[in-house]
Amino acid sequence: MEKSERRYEIVKELFLPCTTSLLPHNCEIEERQLSSPWDYVRSLYPGRQDALFSESEEEGNPAIEVTFDSGQRHKYTFHPL
Numbered sequence: 001m002e003k004s005e006r007r008y009e010i011v012k013e014l015f016l017p018c019t020t021s022l023l024p025h026n027c028e029i030e031e032r033q034l035s036s037p038w039d040y041v042r043s044l045y046p047g048r049q050d051a052l053f054s055e056s057e058e059e060g061n062p063a064i065e066v067t068f069d070s071g072q073r074h075k076y077t078f079h080p081l
Helices: 037-043
Strands: 007-013 024-032 051-058 061-068 073-080
Touching: 024 037, 037 051, 037 061, 037 073
Parallel strands: none
Antiparallel strands: 007 024, 007 073, 051 061, 061 073
16 A cells, blocks of 8 residues: 555445436445545546546545536545545
8 A cells, every 4th residue: 555545435426417306316435545536536537528527625525526518427525534
């Protein structure tokens, strides 16, 4: 393990544009060892020209959203363990 890596619980949420609900369509939780949450999310969508990435904080934890031209949105919230 590299010194700069941290263990995170990652909450992955999928929001679909065709629903009127503000709740996620799908939600998954996983644990991962990462050196950079940003690099991890970017690596999930290599070469996607229609992806817009934005970074924020949710209750002090890093949150990254990926929005596609279709309106589909993926949100990743990283909770350090």
